[in-house]
Each structure stands twice: as C-alpha cells, then as structure tokens.
Amino acid sequence: MVKDPMLALQLPLKVLITEPNKGKVEVMLNRADQVVAHANTDYADVENNLAKAEKLIKATVAK
Template sequence: MLPFKTILTAAFAAAALTACAAPHGKPHPRAEHQGQRMNSIHSIESKYGFDETVSRLQNAVKDKGMTVFAVIDHQAAAKENGLNMQLSKVIVFGTPKAGTPLMVKDPAFALQLPLRVLVTETDGRTQAVFNDTRALIAGSKIEYAEVENTLANAEKLIRKVVTE
C-alpha cells in the first residue's frame, strides 16, 4: 500500500497537470448554461514573467482587502518527489465577508471557496488560469446577481493584473 503522502502528492500533481494541459489562450468549454456553451475556465496570457505575475496577483488580492490563504507550489512538491513539471503555483484567496453569506445560503458552495488562480509557465509563456464565475455558481443555490459585485470582480481583477 502506498503511503498517504505519496498518494496526496500524486493527486496534486495530476490536478495541476490536468489544469495546465489545455491549449493556452483558449477557455475550456465544460459547462452548459441555458442551452449555450459556457467557458468554465479562463486562461489569460500574462504580459509579465512567472514570479512577477504571482507577486502582482498576491499584492492585488491584498490591496482589495482579501486574504491570500495559501500559495501551493506544485513544481516544488513534484521536485520533492523526484518528478519534473513546469512552473505552477495556485494562489488560494478570498474574504469571509463575501463568501460566508454564500455558504450560509448554500452550504455545499463551500466546496467552491475560497477562490483560486493558477499561474503556470510553459514554453516561456506565463498564464493565469481561473474559474468562470457563472460556471462556479452553476448548480448551486446562488444567483449571479448575488456575486456580480464580489466573486465576478475577482475575474476582472485577475484579467487586469496580468494584462495591464
């Protein structure tokens, strides 16, 4: 039987590789919304290098009064286990002021929070990859109007930080 740490590390590595495997610059179509195809994941090319993109995103989140709960370095975890992969960090962020009312309304929505953004680099191109807000709330008891001034603003912030 494999040790739990080995299984956990393999699961994280698989998740990161899956997220990074899609064609860059194109959103992943995964969800249906009112009969139309909806992009559930966005991948935006950053005009900055990997480290600067990570730093800019962390600072922007903090400047907006949100908390960076964790930064998961998938590449470092892979290296610790003798594996190689591209640069890959997931920034986990949010604010209880925005998330708590949503989780009170729909406790299962806690599986979608806090928000996350993946920063990865392949072929010298840095990408910010994140969930679409409408896809995030799909199937929940949460209406878009309840998140358009909170969760949806996180999408706008990510886009702005990596492209301006």
C-alpha cells in the same frame, strides 16, 4: 456561506499560472459564473462581489 455550502466550497476564486514551455505563460481561472453554476445560488445574488473579484484577478495577472 451557511446559505449555500456548495458555493462556499468553490470559494475563494482560484488562479493557476504555469509556464509549460520556456517563455510561454498560461493563466487559468474559473469564471465567476462557472463557479456559481455548480451551486444553489443564483448568479445575480453574488454577481456584484464575484464579478469584481474576477476583474481584479484578471487585471493583476495582466500586469
């Protein structure tokens, strides 16, 4: 990510899964558009890759 080091710093997308109370699970994920908002790259330039990764993470966690 030579083009945009600020975006590189935000990657990879991260997921936090926690069980604050017995039987209650919380999943937290920074959306791809939120990650790019803190960078110098337009979302449209990375939307194809990051949006697919976000969908994959959500589908995997939902199982």
